[in-house]
Amino acid sequence: MDTLRIALTKGRLEKDTVALFEAMGYDCSSLRQKGRKLILPVPGTNLEVVLAKAADVITYVEHGVCDLGIVGKDTILEHGSTLYELTDLGFGRCRFALAVKKGTSFYEGYRAKQVATKYPNIARSYFEGKSMDVSVIKIEGSVELAPLLGLADGIVDLVETGSTLKENGLEISETICEISARVVANMASLKLRKTEIEALVEKMEQEVRKTI
Ligand code: PRP
Secondary structure (H helix, E strand, C coil), X not given: CCCEEEEEECCHXXXXXXXXXXXXXXXXXXXXXXXXXXXXXXXXXXEEEEEECHHHHHHHHHCCCCCEEEEEHHHHHHHCCCCEEEEECCCCCEEEEEEEECCCCCCCCCCCEEEEECXXXXXXXXXXXXXXXXXXXXXXXXXXXXXXXXXXXXXXEEECCCHHHHHCCEEEEEEEEEXXXXXXXXXXXXXXCHHHHHHXXXXXXXXXXXXX
């Protein structure tokens, strides 16, 4: 059978996905002892796991060099991609929020507001939805610094446990949306290998349901 290639987001989602695959009965020893290897076969199956950064998972699936991808809804929303989202795996749960310095209000005063974020498209569409003219400043990481240094009035960022906000004197002003890991598919792969892909996703869903 032809190889079915799955792009998996390295880091936070990787551990939960490997645990899911193990629960599905797959031998994940190559994924557990991967060293610096980036393409890993799953022995006894036609599956091949490709480890990539979140945004690159979307790129590989969009271009069809990977059939499926496991990636956070945050990356999907930011990318605004045309991928087919097959299922919500329920792990990697966190939320997008607007956060500000503790005790301040993002909306007070008439001055034009600025937000810092790693997700400019999500931030822009959020404020457009509120018909607010907010300038969005793109930051690459540790966005919490921006309001602390006086660069922005707030941040739009992912909040998981809330401890990064807390430890830096920030608090949630508004929750924007809930995020979790999703399975995405390349449109052509889905057409050509529908039965095989649907069976795999169904197996994932069955396992995920057991843990809820
Ligand atoms: C994410 C996010 C927050 C933090 C939230 O950053 O951007 O900074 O995690 O997690 P918490 O609510 O559990 O504290 P990440 O760790 O990916 O680092 P980065 O900002 O440097 O990209």
